[in-house]
Amino acid sequence: INTKLFTIAVIPITNVTVGTVAVIKSNVGEAVDSKDRLVEVGQKGVWNKPLTEGKYRLHMQAYEVTPISIRQVKVSYTAEKEQGEGRGYQPMKPITVRSKDGFTFPVDVRMTYKINSKDAPEVVATVGDDALVLTKLVTPAVRAIFRNNAEKVKALEYVQNRSKQESQSTSMLKEELAKYGVTVLAVRIGDIGDEKSLGLLLKTQTDREIALQEQATFEEQQRAAEKQKELTKTTQEAEEEKRLATAMYNVQIAEQDKQKKIIGAQAEAELIKVTAEAKALAYKKISEVIGKNNAALIEIMKLVKAGKIRITPEVMVGGAGAGMTDALMGTVLRGMLDKEAGSGKK
Incomplete structure (x- = not known):
């Protein structure tokens, strides 16, 4: 090789590791116009197909390589790190929001997203590498959406309807980040507020x-x-x-x-x-x-028989012409007089 005609330099092989893809921006090739800033492989510009796992010999002055992770990325907008969070964990500051009724308080948010292999060229063409995706795209979108949602409701309503806020924010983030090729997998809201910001309000509500x-x-x-x-x-x-x-x-x-x-x-x-x-x-x-006399005599005899009248004479019988009948009648009369006398005494 004529070193006066050619400059010789040792360039390492481009190694695309597991879990990443390489988006190529070519500085050589046919120049074409493209609305989405993506071109076919071999043309000048950002290729619409990334390089997958493997080793590639690329001229660094002809081609610019941007590695993009296709693993899940977990971003925690909270002051505390969750147990078990390791690789892929990105700690960020908590999001501070202001409610409709003027309360300012922090909201702990944890978000999981990824960039699919087929979407990597679009991400590089519109945003840049992984770091720019997080700092220039994901974080501003999360902060803006949570703040916009919070200012529509009162602080207490925000606290009481956390699941609703979580669902609403997830849908909005999915829609917003999908425009740039970023897939949102999950959004979770942790603690809302603290003793300093919402302590008095929550105590009042508790009371x-x-x-x-x-x-x-x-x-x-x-x-x-x-x-x-x-x-x-x-x-x-x-x-x-x-x-x-x-x-x-x-x-x-x-x-x-x-x-x-x-x-x-x-x-x-x-x-x-x-x-x-x-x-x-x-x-x-x-x-x-x-006759009446005989009939009376019969009745008297009945009384005698019943023991209600004594027949022993209590008067003397004398003189001619006196008979048994006269004596008996005298006895009866005597008894009747005694009876009347006894009734008068009573």
Whole structure:
């Protein structure tokens, strides 16, 4: 080789390792116009197909090589590093946002993204290498989207609807970064605020929740007391109704007993009346047949037989013409007089 015509330099082989691709920008070849700034392999400009894993002999003055990682990249916008975070971890400052009601507070955000092999040329053509992707594209997008979302809601609402904010921010970041060939895999919100920024607000909310719970408990106890009161009243009313029904039943029984006794007395009176009338009628019939004196004598003998009249004479019988009948009548009359005398004394 004529060293006066040629300059000899030792250039290392371009080695594309596992997990990376090499995007080539050619300074030689056919110049063409392209809207997306990507050209076919062999043309001048950024090739639309990257070099994959392998070793390549490239002239460094003719070709510019930009390595791009196609591994997942985890970015943590938080002051603390999570346990287990190692390779691929990119610590950043927490994102500070301002709410609709004027509260300024930090939000811990963890994000995972990657650049697919086919999208690597687009990333290099529009942004640059891995470092520029993070500092000039991903981080500004994350900060802007989280701040824009926070200023639309109040601080307490932001804290209470973390999952909603997380989902909303994820969708917006996916849409925004996809324009540059970056694929967002996950966005997670960690702690929101701290004691200095939201301590008083959260304490006020906690006190309010406790007050509401106590009020709810009191109202529940009050409802239980009202139900117990109604139950007691219903039980008392049931007992009163039971006693009233028992009293009414007893009144009915007493009324029935009364009617029974009245009917019994009336029946007995009617029986006595009928019996007396029958006896009177029988006496009248007997008197018509045998005479009143004989009929009276028969009745007297019945009383004697029943033991209601003594027949031992208590008067002296004397003189002619006195008979047994006169003596007996005297005894009867004596008995009747004694009976009347005894009744008068009573």
